[in-house]
Amino acid sequence: RAQIDYMDGDWEEVGRLLLPPPGQNAIPTPVSSMTFDSTQELLWVGNEFGRVSGFYGTELTRYTSFKAGEGPVRQILFHEKGVISLCSRSVHMAMRRGPPLWHINHDEMKDLRCMSYTSKGTSEILVAGLQDYMFTVDVDKGAITKQIPTNDHYTIMKRSRYICAATKTGSVNILDSITFNLVKTWNAHASLINDMDAQHDFIVTCGYSLRQQQSYMLDPLVNVFDLKNMSSMSPIPFPAGAAYVRMHPRMSTTSIVVSQLGQMHIVDLMNVNTSNVRQANVLTYLSMVEIAPSGEAIVLADAECNIHLWGSPSRIRFAELSNPVEFADPEETQSQMDWNVDTPLNGIGMPYYREQLLSAWPSHMVFEVGAPPPKVDPQMMSSLKVTEWGGYGRNTRGLKRNQVENTRTAEKTSASLQAPKFLSEKARESANDTSSERRIS
Amino acid sequence: SLHASDTLYSELSREVENGRLARLLMKLGTINERPEHDGDPNWSEIGERYVLKLFRDYVFHQVNAEGRPVMDMGHMISCLNKLDAGSQEKIMLTSRDEQNVFVVTYNEVKKQVNAAWADLQKPSRR
Numbered sequence: 366r367a368q369i370d371y372m373d374g375d376w377e378e379v380g381r382l383l384l385p386p387p388g389q390n391a392i393p394t395p396v397s398s399m400t401f402d403s404t405q406e407l408l409w410v411g412n413e414f415g416r417v418s419g420f421y422g423t424e425l426t427r428y429t430s431f432k433a434g435e436g437p438v439r440q441i442l443f444h445e446k447g448v449i450s451l452c453s454r455s456v457h458m459a460m461r462r463g464p465p466l467w468h469i470n471h472d473e474m475k476d477l478r479c480m481s482y483t484s485k486g487t488s489e490i491l492v493a494g495l496q497d498y499m500f501t502v503d504v505d506k507g508a509i510t511k512q513i514p515t516n517d518h519y520t521i522m523k524r525s526r527y528i529c530a531a532t533k534t535g536s537v538n539i540l541d542s543i544t545f546n547l548v549k550t551w552n553a554h555a556s557l558i559n560d561m562d563a564q565h566d567f568i569v570t571c572g573y574s575l576r577q578q579q580s581y582m583l584d585p586l587v588n589v590f591d592l593k594n595m596s597s598m599s600p601i602p603f604p605a606g607a608a609y610v611r612m613h614p615r616m617s618t619t620s621i622v623v624s625q626l627g628q629m630h631i632v633d634l635m636n637v638n639t640s641n642v643r644q645a646n647v648l649t650y651l652s653m654v655e656i657a658p659s660g661e662a663i664v665l666a667d668a669e670c671n672i673h674l675w676g677s678p679s680r681i682r683f684a685e686l687s688n689p690v691e692f693a694d695p696e697e698t699q700s701q702m703d704w705n706v707d708t709p710l711n712g713i714g715m716p717y718y719r720e721q722l723l724s725a726w727p728s729h730m731v732f733e734v735g736a737p738p739p740k741v742d743p744q745m746m747s748s749l750k751v752t753e754w755g756g757y758g759r760n761t762r763g764l765k766r767n768q769v770e771n772t773r774t775a776e777k778t779s780a781s782l783q784a785p786k787f788l789s790e791k792a793r794e795s796a797n798d799t800s801s802e803r804r805i806s
Numbered sequence: 807s808l809h810a811s812d813t814l815y816s817e818l819s820r821e822v823e824n825g826r827l828a829r830l831l832m833k834l835g836t837i838n839e840r841p842e843h844d845g846d847p848n849w850s851e852i853g854e855r856y857v858l859k860l861f862r863d864y865v866f867h868q869v870n871a872e873g874r875p876v877m878d879m880g881h882m883i884s885c886l887n888k889l890d891a892g893s894q895e896k897i898m899l900t901s902r903d904e905q906n907v908f909v910v911t912y913n914e915v916k917k918q919v920n921a922a923w924a925d926l927q928k929p930s931r932r
Contacts, residue, residue: 388903416905430907432851457852462896463908468852693898693909704879709820710827713883718891723916724830727927 378646379681380674382425387414393670397437401657401664401683402448405461405690408664408683409448410672411438417450419461421690423662423674423681428690431465433457439478439494444487444504451480456492456502462691467507473498479522479530484542491528491545493519499545513545523563526592531558535572537590549595553588556581560654562620564612566593567634569620571607583608587622589634601637603630609654614685616660625650627665645673657683739770827883830890837922838862851901855922857908860899861889861915885912892916 386393398411407419407428415435419428434452442449447460454474458466477494483501489510493499495518501511517538521531527548528540535554538547553561554572561570568590573581583606589598601607605624613619618634627645645651645665653666662676662683674681702712742762749756760766786794838858843849849856865885868876888895893912900907 387905418907427907429909430905432906434852462910463899463906464857464910464914465852465854468847691896691909693896696897702880709823710883711820711823713880713887715887716891716893716895718893720892722826722890723833723892723919724826724890726829726833 375677375679376643376675377678378673379676379678380423380425382420382672382674384410384412384670384672385418385427387412387416395652395668395670396666396672398440399653399655399664399666399672400441400443401655401662402461403443403658404445404684404686404688406683406687407461407690408672408674409441411441411450413437415452417441417448417459419448423676425672425674428692429461429463431459431463433459434468440480442480442482442490449480449490449504451477451492453477453494456480456490458504458507469502469507469509471500471509471512473512474500478520481522481524481528481530483524483528483545491522493522493530495520495533521558521561523561523568525563525565525568527563529561529563529568531561531570533557537561537568537570539568539592539595551590551597553590554584559583560609562610562612563592564614565617566591567598567612567618568592569601569610569612569634571610571622582606583625587620587632598634599637601632601634608651611654611656611663614656614658614660621654621656621663623651623654623665627651629663643675645675647671647673659683659685733773737772739772826890827886830886833919833923834862837919837926840926851906855918856906857899857910857915858918858922860901860906860908861910863902864897864899888912889916889919 384393384396394413396410397413400409401407402409402419406422408425409417409419411417411433413436415433415438416430417433417438418430420426421428433450434455434457436453438450438452440451444458447458447466449456449458453476454470456469456474456477458468460466473496475494475496477492477496479494480490480492483489483491488504490502490504491499492502493515497514499513499515500509501513502508503510517530517532519530519538520533523529524542528542528545530538530540532538535552535557537551537553537558539549539551540546541548551568553570555574556572558570558572561568563569570588572584572588574584576582585604585606586600586602587607587610588600590596591598601620601622603622603624605626605628607622608625609623611621613621620632620634622630622632623645627647629643629645631641633639647665647667649668651665651667655664657663659682662674662681665673665675667673702708745758745761746756748761749758764770843855847853849859865882868878868881870876889912891912896909896911898907898909
């Protein structure tokens with residue numbers, strides 16, 4: 366059976382990455398969110414400073430990196446055209462290659478935490494958080510389409526046949542993915558939900574309860590909800606304390622449960638008493654766990670800013686169907702040229718082109734040349750402090766920095782010496798008095 | 807006299823590219839680092855115009871392994887030519903703090919130059 370083969374034998378840690386620090390001389394900071402790309406062999410990781418970075422393949426070599434907003438990156442979603450990243454006060458979409466596509470701010474975006482696609486495929490997302498409003502965003506236009514008041518504040522969202530939204534009080538709201546109306550509330554854990562996944566017909570959750578002496582303890586089980594029958598199922602026992610849970614993307618009843626110290630169990634929801642156990646080699650607490658869309662890779666983030674990549678060395682891959690990752694083209698090596706004064710600049714040829722060149726200068730932009738230089742106010746000159754390299758002082762001209770002055774008219778009126786003119790010239794001059802203005806327009 | 811006109815033509819063909827490069831440089835010069843852009847989100851790290859700053863650094867601020875400036879005219883002209891033509895070739899642009907890494911085509915950079923240039927020509931900005 367599939368779930369017996371799965372993670373059998375050769376699963377191990379195949380790669381480890383220390384999240385690059387937020388500056389050249391800074392110390393590393395923990396991962397704030399991470400997600401496998403749905404269509405390329407990339408793992409995307411958000412840091413505490415609003416930066417999202419992609420890492421390529423099982424070597425996790427650095428790909429692109431861009432700023433998505435301020436504060437921690439809360440969640441990352443994928444679209445055919447790019448990456449959607451959520452920060453507390455903004456939603457950002459960028460191409461996988463890095464350049465931004467759109468960026469949305471709104472006064473009522475105060476503490477966003479989660480987002481989900483809606484019933485409209487990948488053309489609309491719902492964003493929510495610890496705040497009184499949710500928003501729908503048109504992904505193609507990059508614009509807010511609706512502002513929806515909500516009584517509940519949400520921390521995690523996953524979409525299956527409904528939008529499943531974890532509240533901060535331990536319950537899960539099951540929302541209709543067209544109207545966003547509340548279909549049902551499921552009280553999953555007594556105090557709060559630490560992790561949640563939803564797939565096909567199931568919701569699985571890990572959470573905390575308040576025990577004696579007022580300390581929060583991870584529940585020693587994963588709670589399971591059946592969306593087809595709208596009822597809870599028997600929980601998955603996990604004595605070590607269930608911290609993180611993911612449904613296997615291709616095996617619809619298989620789940621992976623992980624403790625804070627890296628104990629991993631592969632469990633079939635239909636047969637919770639048999640499980641396959643692994644231990645990740647982590648020295649501190651895990652802060653996050655994610656599974657690849659192929660089901661052939663898992664990442665675990667720890668509190669020391671490490672990312673552990675797990676899988677079978679022979680089969681590991683991220684996406685179900687991978688498109689090639691777009692890297693920079695190799696720069697062609699140019700033959701060394703001797704740049705003396707006689708070397709023509711056309712020694713380097715133009716690439717083939719069929720559109721208007723960028724160097725094209727608009728024909729309406731015509732300027733007169735040869736105007737006399739602006740006069741320098743002698744009073745200003747005398748106020749300058751003089752040094753070896755020149756004088757300096759405040760701008761007292763009453764003009765903007767680099768403001769253009771029309772020196773031509775000033776010159777004309779004050780000209781005391783003029784060549785005498787023929788009568789005919791004078792007549793022509795008065796007729797064409799405005800000729801220069803006309804030429805400029 | 808035929809020989810003379812041949813010489814003229816060959817001289818002309820050597821120098822006819824210069825005007826094109828000069829106009830391109832003037833466009834880049836007018837749009838980059840204007841004080842009006844201070845505080846404009848378009849030119850910030852999250853904005854569309856940000857690649858123009860990174861492109862300027864890519865073309866003109868090359869350094870060698872020791873961090874010394876490299877003034878390779880061949881690199882500059884070749885980049886400018888590809889920008890002028892809007893080549894589909896992809897290049898990697900990196901910010902000074904190396905926190906941002908983009909892979910963009912010359913064509914995408916060209917679109918941003920055109921957009922920034924059009925912004926400057928709008929009659930009533932701000």
